[in-house]
Amino acid sequence: MTKSGVYAGFILSIFISVPVVAQYAGDAFRYSEINQTGTARFQGLGGNHAALGGDASTISGNPAGLGFYNRSEFSISPAVANINTDSRYIDRLTTDGKSNFNLSNASLVISSKPGFQRKWKRSSLGISFSRQQSFQNRFSYSGLNNKSAYVDKVVEDADAVGWKDKDYEDEYADNNQSIQYLDHAYYYQKMIYPTKFVSTTEGYGPPYARDDRNNPTDQTGEFESKGANTQWTFTYAGNYDDKLYIGGSVGFNRIKYSYFHTL
Structure with missing residues (x-):
């Protein structure tokens, strides 16, 4: 490619936009942390297979280690994962867990x-x-x-x-019984109320309070992935x-992730 073509491509790359698809930050952290898993021998040695060789785990970690083999081998390593979690919401601690x-x-090493x-x-x-x-x-x-952050904001607006x-x-009568502002709607729905007596003619006034503060609700949620x-x-x-000892490997990854979260 000539220099003029390179310059033209560079200029076009500046002015031409292409839509891209990204992921959440949590997904990036979730998929980037790879755990070194392998045979039972490999895990028993704390993940140290690079220098030893002669183990089927070297298929994905140190391909040259297969050069130590002088006979074929098949190995299978099942696993059990126990998950225990502690979740604190407001003032309550909930424990949960599952086994997998x-x-x-x-x-397989041939x-x-x-x-x-x-x-x-x-x-x-080697195939693994x-x-x-x-x-x-x-x-x-x-x-x-x-607690309700949104209603608290309405209380602040009413106090202001x-x-x-x-x-x-x-105001309600002057506007033909129509509601103009958000704090007015919460007032007429009796979700906020004035707490200080002003006079017999004006009734009560600020500061305001939330009605549901004295009627807490039991909120629950569940997450499983x-x-x-x-x-x-x-x-x-x-x-x-x-x-x-020399070797090379090709790997094919498959990521499958699903979850449900109820509130």
Whole structure:
């Protein structure tokens, strides 16, 4: 491509906009944290397989480690995940949890016969399925709610206006029994009320209070999610004279996540 073409493409990229689809910040954190999972031996060693080799977990972590194999192998590693959660809403603590049985790793290593008379001693083909992340979660919460930020804002507006009972009644009559402002609507629905007596002619006035503050409601919610980030990996490795171990892998990820949240 000529320089003029490069310059033209750069200018067009500045003035041409293309719609893109993004994700929530929570999704970015959720999918970016990969857990190192593998065989039972790998997990028993605390995830240290890079230097050891000779383990099926190296298919996805250190492909060259398959060069240590001198015979074929099949391994399967089931797992159990226990989830316990504590949720605090207002003044109430709720505990919840669930157990999940899943397949952490399943691997197949096909190794060639050793060739003691040649430099390339052996080669191995590895196929593995691994569960990189688990999105299993559950929690619930409940509490008596005597707070409402929106109604509190209405109370602030009513206090700022400073109208009394008679002011609301006169305004209602002057506007042919129509409501003009939000705090007026809450007043006529008896969701806010004046608390200070002014006079026999004007009735009560500010400060105002919420009616539901003395009638708290029991609010509950429940959240449950499921899914996983799984990976299929295909690896080929070779052993050169028991001195050089070389390998490469290709992985295919699948992310499945679903949840429901009731309020």
